[in-house]
Amino acid sequence: MRFTKTDTVFALLALATLASWWLGEGAAVGGQHLGTAATLAVLALAAFKGALIALDYMELRHAPALWRRAVMGWLAVVLGVIALVGVGLRG
Amino acid sequence: MAERAVAPRLAGDGIVWLLVLAELLTFGLLFVSFAVARHLQPAVFAPGQAALSLHTGALNTLLLVAASWAAVRAVRAFEADRGDLGAHWLLAALAGAIGFLVVKTHEFVGKVQAGFDWATNAFTLLYTLLTGFHYLHVVVGAIVFAVLWRKARSGAYGRSHHMGPASGAVFWHMVDLLWMVLFPLVYVIR
Numbered sequence: 001m002r003f004t005k006t007d008t009v010f011a012l013l014a015l016a017t018l019a020s021w022w023l024g025e026g027a028a029v030g031g032q033h034l035g036t037a038a039t040l041a042v043l044a045l046a047a048f049k050g051a052l053i054a055l056d057y058m059e060l061r062h063a064p065a066l067w068r069r070a071v072m073g074w075l076a077v078v079l080g081v082i083a084l085v086g087v088g089l090r091g
Numbered sequence: 092m093a094e095r096a097v098a099p100r101l102a103g104d105g106i107v108w109l110l111v112l113a114e115l116l117t118f119g120l121l122f123v124s125f126a127v128a129r130h131l132q133p134a135v136f137a138p139g140q141a142a143l144s145l146h147t148g149a150l151n152t153l154l155l156v157a158a159s160w161a162a163v164r165a166v167r168a169f170e171a172d173r174g175d176l177g178a179h180w181l182l183a184a185l186a187g188a189i190g191f192l193v194v195k196t197h198e199f200v201g202k203v204q205a206g207f208d209w210a211t212n213a214f215t216l217l218y219t220l221l222t223g224f225h226y227l228h229v230v231v232g233a234i235v236f237a238v239l240w241r242k243a244r245s246g247a248y249g250r251s252h253h254m255g256p257a258s259g260a261v262f263w264h265m266v267d268l269l270w271m272v273l274f275p276l277v278y279v280i281r
Contacts, residue, residue, distance in 0.1 A: 006167065010160035014153060021149035024279035033137075034280050042275045049156075050271045057159050057264045059102035067101060067108065071268075074115045078122050078272055085126045086280055 009056045016045045036087050043083050050075045102166075103258035111265045114228070118269050121221050122276055128213040139214035140281040142205075147198050148278030151191050152270060155229075158187025159267045162236075162260040165243075169253035177256065178243035181236055184263065188233035195226055221273060228266045235259040 020042050027034040034042070054075065055061045060068040101108055129136040165180035209219035239259050242248065248256055 004167070006160065006163045010156060013156040013160075017149060017152045017156065020152075020275060020279055021145065024145050024149075024275075024281075027281060039280050042279050046271050046275045050268055053156075053159065053264055053268045053271065057163050057267070058261055062097075062099060063101045064099045070112065071115070074119060075268075075272075078119050081123050082126045082272075082276055082280075085123075085130045089130055 005056065009052050013049055013052060016049050020045050039087055040083065043079050043086075047075060047079050050079075103261040104254060107258045107261050111261065114265060114269070118221075118224070118272075121217065121224075122272055125217045125221060125276060128217060132213055135212045136214045137281065139212075139218065140277070143218075143278055144198065145278055147194055148274050151194050152274050154187045154190045154194065155267045155270050158184045158191070158232075158236075159260075159264055161187060162256075162263050165239075166253060166257050166260050169243075169248045169256055170250060172250040174243060174246050174249050177248060177253075178240060181240040181243050181256065185233060185236040185240055188229055188236055188263075191229050192226070192233065195222070195229070199226075218277065221277060225266070225269060225273060228269070232259075232263045232266050235262060 023038045023042050023045075024034065027038065051072065054071045055068070058071070060071055161180045161183035165177045165184060168174075168177035168180055207215065209215050236259065239248075239256050242255065
C-alpha cells in the first residue's frame with residue numbers, strides 16, 4: 001500500500017492535536033487560565049487542522065471557489081471571534 | 092499524487108453540502124455564544140471548564156481525525172475499484188466513531204453521577220447543547236458508516252459508483268471540522 005497525501009494529512013492532524021493537548025495540559029495541571037500566547041497558539045493549531053480537513057479531506061481545494069470561500073470564511077470568522085473575545089477583550 | 096486536470100467539483104452529493112452549510116452556521120452561533128458568555132461570566136465558566144477532562148477531549152479528537160482518515164482511504168479504494176479494501180476502511184472509520192461515542196458517553200455518565208444539571212447556568216447549558224448536538228451528529232455518522240460498510244461488503248461500490256461513500260465521508264469530515272473548533276473552545280482554552 002502506497003503512502004499518500006491522505007496519510008500525511010492525518011499525521012499532521014494528529015501532531016497538531018498532541019500539540020494542543022500539551023499546551024492545554026500546562027494550564028489544566030496548575031488550575032490556571034491558559035495564557036494569551038498559548039491561547040493564540042491553540043487557535044492557530046485549530047485553524048491549521050480545520051483548513052487541512054476542509055481543503056484536503058472535504059476536497060474543497062478542487063471545489064468551486066464559492067464553496068471553498070464559504071467554509072474557509074466560516075472557519076476564519078468563528079476562530080477570529082473566539083480569539084477577539086477570549087484574548088482581545090481580556091486585555 | 093497526479094494533479095487532476097478536471098473542472099472544479101464538490102465531493103459527494105450536493106444535498107450533503109447544503110446540510111454542511113446549515114450545520115456550520117448553527118454550530119457557529121453556539122460557538123460564538125459560548126465565547127461571549129465565558130467573557131461575560133468568567134466566574135461561572137472557570138469551575139465548569141476546570142471540571143472537564145482535557146485528556147478525554149484530546150483522545151476524542153484523535154479518534155475523530157483517525158475516522159476521517161479512514162473514510163478518505165475508503166473513498167480512494169472505491170475510486171481504484173478496490174471494493175474489498177474500501178469496506179475494510181469503512182469498518183475502521185466506524186470503529187473510530189464508536190470509540191468517540193464510548194469515550195464521550197463515559198464523560199456524560201461521569202457528569203450525571205457528579206450531580207451535573209444542564210440548566211444550572213450558562214456554562215452547563217451551552218456545554219450540554221454544544222457537545223450534545225455534536226454527539227448526536229457522531230451517532231448519525233456511525234450509522235452512516237455502518238450502512239455503507241454493509242453495502243460495501245456486498246460489492247455495491249466501485250470505480251463507477253461511490254457517491255454514497257463520498258457523501259458519507261463529507262458528512263463525517265464536517266463533524267470532524269466542528270470538533271476542531273469545539274475542542275479548543277470548550278476543553279483547552281480556559
